[in-house]
């Protein structure tokens with residue numbers, strides 16, 4: 546059983562983080578966006594988007610425009626420590642006073658769906674053939690506005706037993 550504990554700093558995203566965020570996105574997800582899109586929506590996203598930092602290295606991110614979670618990922622070596630949950634919690638805390646928060650997720654991505662459901666998202670509908678490479682339907686998940694979440698900056702995490 547893995548018992549390693551790491552210190553993680555979850556903070557708001559900065560423009561200079563974007564190349565690293567893009568690189569993690571490309572490594573972890575089939576859904577990638579051109580640089581112009583990441584950069585073009587940065588000002589809209591920066592109040593709601595966070596990175597997780599271990600030492601001086603970004604190991605995960607959530608990119609959100611305040612209503613839609615555009616992308617979230619944690620590097621494989623850092624999954625299972627509670628980082629994805631902390632990123633999403635901070636994101637939802639920043640959106641709490643706004644409208645409902647939505648996201649799309651592959652219907653096959655059971656670990657992400659479990660995370661979102663545990664945070665209060667519900668499946669509102671399904672979009673057929675939403676994803677390509679590989680093809681997959683999407684769940685449209687919605688988190689009601691105003692459900693309280695408390696943001697945390699520094700967390701000490703121990704990896705989930707495998």
Ligand SMILES: CC(C)(COP(=O)(O)OP(=O)(O)OC[C@H]1O[C@@H](n2cnc3c(N)ncnc32)[C@H](O)[C@@H]1OP(=O)(O)O)[C@@H](O)C(=O)NCCC(=O)NCCS
Nearest residue numbers: 573617618619624625626627628629630650656657659660
């Ligand atoms: C989804 C993702 C961001 C979760 O990040 P993470 O740091 O590993 O998640 P956490 O350690 O915070 O776990 C949070 C919850 O997710 C669920 N979960 C995460 N990994 C899981 C796994 N392998 N099996 C089952 N449930 C899992 C659990 O509900 C877990 O809560 P618990 O530990 O209290 O049981 C990460 O797996 C990832 O980057 N995946 C690839 C990219 C991706 O699929 N992004 C989502 C696109 S919609």
